[in-house]
Amino acid sequence: MTFLVGQQVLQIKAGAPNNGRGEDNRGMVKKFSTGRGDRYPYVSAQAGRRWLRDSLPAGEPTSPVIRSGEGKKQQAYTRGRPDLYLDDDLFGYMIAVRADEAGRSQTFMRDTVLATGTLVSVVPGNPVMDFGTMSRDFGPGTNPVIHEHEMYTADLAGDLLLDLPRAGTFETGGSTTKAALPGGLAKEVVERGGSEVVLRDVRCVRLPIEERRRRIAVLLRTMTVVKGGAKRSAHYGDRTPGLVILAPVKGGTNPFTRVVREREKATHFDADVLREEIEAWADELDGPVRVGWAPGFLGSQRDRAGSDLADLIKEGRLVLGHPRTVLNTLADEIERGDHDHWFDDPR
Structure with a gap:
């Protein structure tokens, strides 16, 4: 039994990728405050999963959404056919269907195979209010229409877990x-x-192992090309991870949630934390820890981490490369059958 666990970090530059409820005709981004008054912009897990779904390859069929009811009694759900659709398999669902001639219904539910944490700003920060005007074709002396919305710059981090034995x-x-x-x-x-x-x-x-391999490989490759988010017309930006950590862990515990953290009011990759976690969890790791890190993200920290962790890289216990290369290579290995034992659970 093996889980792929880790963390992803997105770099948001002057963006508004996930909106909250507006106030007084103002567009607001999602954020929360702590007891100390620090404010943290975030992207909800629902939004991040929607980006992944929408970024699946064009030829990959997705489960149709069914909507029923009116007003407060509205419901929306997918077909609930994980045998046919990758997204129902990996993202989960809950549906109620008619089970007998008497019209009684039965609930069918699938817990998610891909668990995703909320993408929260590593460092607290205050979104700023941007405004624009609409005055095109207005007559002379006419006041423009003003529209306002929040935006921010931040590195957003969230945890990941893939329960491989449950795929398919x-x-x-x-x-x-x-x-x-x-x-x-x-x-x-x-x-x-x-x-x-x-x-x-x-x-x-x-499902047969070939299809189970394929679905996980498709998901990993999709992570390298994910796109989405609100206000792309004014705040378009990269939504692929600037940094991603993935490791095969037998028990499913994620020991890598504290590798990327705040230090001196900046995002910091702590190589010492990563090293100690690798040593502490050596008996549970089922292969190398893979770190995909885009060049230029977090400045010189990438080069410094490569130097500090050079011995682990040489020993094959750590892989460091571009996120696209690391994720696509892992997808290739899985699709070839190199890691079929990850998909089994002896219990």
């Missing part, structure tokens, strides 16, 4: 776990080349 594996029943698929659809999965397995004491059906 769908629960069909258990005393404490809701089924992801009804019995008829589970049977179809097996008839189309899948298999029946028990994962963590829960009965499941599982």
Whole structure:
């Protein structure tokens, strides 16, 4: 049983990637305050996951969204077919479907395979209010229409976890776990080349390993080209990670959440923290820790980290490279079957 765990950091330059509720006709970004009064801009996990979904390859089918009800009783949900759609498989869902002729419904739920943390500014900061005017074709002496919105510059960090044994594996029943698929659809999965397995004491059906590999590889490659965010017309910017840490860990604990932290009111990559975590978790690591780091992000810290961690790199315990190279290489290895044992759970 292996999880890919780690952290990603996005560099936002004069952006407004995720809006909160407006106030007095002003566009506001999402942010929160601590008890000390520090303010932290953030991008919600829902928004970050939406960016990933929207950035999937053009040929990758995504689950249709169904909307029902009116007013406060509106609902929106996907088809709930993880056997057919990568996003239902990796991002999860909850749906209620008619289960019998009497019209009774049954709930089917899939917990997410990809867990993502909120992308929060590493260093506190105050968004600024930008304003613009609309005066095109207005007559002489006419006051322009003013519109205002917040924006900020910050490095946003959030945790990542990929539960690899559950990719392409769908629960069909258990005393404490809701089924992801009804019995008829589970049977179809097996008839189309899948298999029946028990994962963590829960009965499941599982897609062939080739498709499970492919889906994880697609997700990793999508992380290298992700795009999205609000106000792209005025505040377009890169939404791929400037830095990403991913490591295969047997138990699923993420020991790398404190590697990127605040130091002297700036974003700091702490090589000493990374080294100590690698040593402390050596018995749980199932391969090298991979650090994808875009050149120029955080100035000279990249070169300094490469020098400070040179022995771990030489020993093959750490990989340091461009985020696109690191993630695409890992995707290639997974698709080749180099890490098939990551997808199994002996329990």
